[in-house]
Amino acid sequence: MVYCSDFFEQRQGFELMKWVYVSDLSHHVGEAVELRGWVYNARSSGKIRFVLLRDGTGVVQCVVAKGQVSEDVFEKTITLTQESSIIVHGTVRKEDRAPGGYELDCKDVKVLQVAHEYPITPKEHGVEFLADRRHLWLRSSRQVAILRIRHRIVKAIRDFFDGRGFTLVDSPILTPAACEGTSTLFETEYFDLGKAYLTQSGQLYAEAGALALGKVYCFGPTFRAEKSKTRRHLSEFWMVEPEVAFYDLNDNMELAEEFLEYIVQTVLKSSAQELKVLERDTRFLENVQKPLPRITYDEAVEILKKKGIDFEWGNDFGGTDETVISEQFDRPVMVHHYPAKVKAFYMKRDPQNDNLALALDVLAPEGYGEIIGGSQREDSLDALLHRIREHNLPQEAFEWYLDLRRFGSVPHAGFGLGLERTVSWICGLDHVRETVPFPRMIYRITP
């Protein structure tokens, strides 16, 4: 038996052959090719064996028939356990009965390692069991599909902004103070300078970037130490935050709807196969085109009242409130002009009504909740000073931020999109923990 370490040394006797990926098999019908991968499942029927090989791009059934391969190779395939690593040689054949439409008639098999008994079987498992083995769970076709879609969403996000003249401006992860003063943050010692905190948002820094470069976005991990235990929360998650100088609330909403349309339509085009694996009903996704419905906070409250929900004006919407509101629409809905007191200190007040903030939330359909939160920012130095005092925030920590209003202040706006909630929504998942390779949650930091 040949193991990994002597794989390259011992290729003698194992014919040199063109290495292809499962996803490319349609271009090699009738050809003899090499596949490298892992045993996804294996079935035996006496003198014929079926080995499902996965290589990260797909799964293909390899047929090992007695008489078609050497006695030695036929015997070797008996020992193949799930996830054993193998290299196979064979001829590609179109086969309508096979999932994927292609099969490999095996000529030779090289076993790199016979895997130990694999804990994740093709049967059902509980979430805790799978989460403990997340590093192996990633290999299942469902998780592969999710991670590939996550990748394409990230790429779509970058492509969207890059194609519109935005510049990526990274914000720091270690920060001296809470950005918004509300969330509970992860705390750490920072040399001799006292406490530092893991960022909950890159937005304040993105504002500095916007006043330097005009159109910017930051895209990175953010952290919340709140003891949230719901399907929509992670302790560590990714957020993309565009920020644009001279944008007002309306410009902001236009950007948000074009952004969402681009992401969803791009993923629909690029990931039909993966969405099929996830059995995602894509009807709601196909609707994601501008214009998205825009309603005011007041109108949203009216919807809740009509549905018989006891809701007091001035509160923020809870998870079920968001679901009820979003159910009235066939695509994401933008809610704007929130009561200022439930929103962050840096949001600009409505000049017509000082109780309202020029804020904007986008609620995803199907109960996926808030995926975007944003606003026009307060550009008046005096107003901002007043808010900082009102919120009992340490002014010293925000002096640099106040400078943005001292030196050429302009109207500007931006928003943040939660990557994991977006992935969860597009993939139709029931929990955000599957949208990230290694989720960080209140009672889990391993693997």
Next chain:
RNA sequence: UCCGCGAUAGCUCAAUGGUAGAGCAUGCGGCUGUUAACCGCAGGGUUGUAGGUUCGAGUCCUACUCGCGGAGCCA
């Protein structure tokens, strides 16, 4: 932090207060077209922990531990 639910074989789950079982996985045997293959045989258990009630507890009671879902907070 609060509310609700749960913990039984490696995994997923059964078991009226009365001898702890099944399917899958594993091992052995059979099968040349299987599709989470199938058929036969075998091994596999301190029922989360600690107490209590009872002739008798997986089952009822108390506490604890861990997990899941939700609320609050938020993306």
